[in-house]
Amino acid sequence: MMRSWILPMLFVLCGLMVATGVFLGGSSGEGAAILLMFVLLAAVNSSLIFPRSIGAQEAQRRSAADGRPVIFWRPGCTYCLRLRTRLGRSARRAHWVDIWRDPAGAAVVREACDGNETVPTVFVGGRPHINPDVEWVRGQISSQ
Template identity: 70%
Template structure:
């Protein structure tokens, strides 16, 4: 759990240090803007924005049972963030797999993308789709009320 917070905490720490330097040099506006940028980057890379990741094998097993898509993603990917944000609350209904934490997931993504770790790769009914439109992904499952 604490490992997933390392990058966000480092971003906040670095932003705080740089902002403090700007503040002491007499640039409070720049300091505040820069700190805000670092905090937003930390939030985008935190576990708060992505649902809890599971392993590739577990995700495939669950998908076979409930028919929901599996999303292979990695931290720092702007396309993964776009997909997550555009799916909104429904994103939690999908099975999210972090390819940097699961070698089997990375291998599955590379097999689907000619040896590249291109994410997000969404697997629907056993078929991989690389960087699909979020609207299309939303159509692939029927959200519950």
Template identity: 65%
Template sequence: MFPPVDRAAEAQARSAVDGRPVLYRRAGCTYCLRLRFRLGRGARRLHWVHIWPDPAVAAALRAVNDGAETVPTVMVRGRPYVNPSPHWVRTQVFPPT
């Protein structure tokens, strides 16, 4: 259902190279599911990171979200965006030309 999950460090490194956003999610999150389905095939263009397998990832997410593990959080050029609209995420993945 979701695209392959990267480790946080791999996702950040890949994002630095290709400029694609990193999306942090967790299992059972209805907002994450909604975003995934609304993005359709474009979801594969993001770097997906599941926050629960690695406690350091969850801690890093809390650090940028005022202590909360709020997902989905999309990191674009190092800046967090919490629960963004699917339309906004599409503009980050497929910028207008």
């Protein structure tokens, strides 16, 4: 669980260090802007903007029942972030699995990706699609 928060914590710590230097230099407005920028970077790279993750087994069970895609992702992945932001509100209709929080999810992805943890990996109807086109994923979500 801590692994997914390492990058956001690093952003906040770096922001505090840089902003402190700017504050000590006498520019409080610039220091506040820099700190805000680093906090926003931390939020974007955290688990906060993604729908609540569930375990791989639970996601696969739910997907079998409702036909919705299962999206395997990890914090800090720019491709996952791009997929999440471009899906917009419809992202909540998919089942999301954070492979850093769920070892079974990481194993599923490694099996589908020849031993690599390549994300985002989207499962639709039990078939894996590695880093698929956003429009295709949106179509899979909206068809359910």
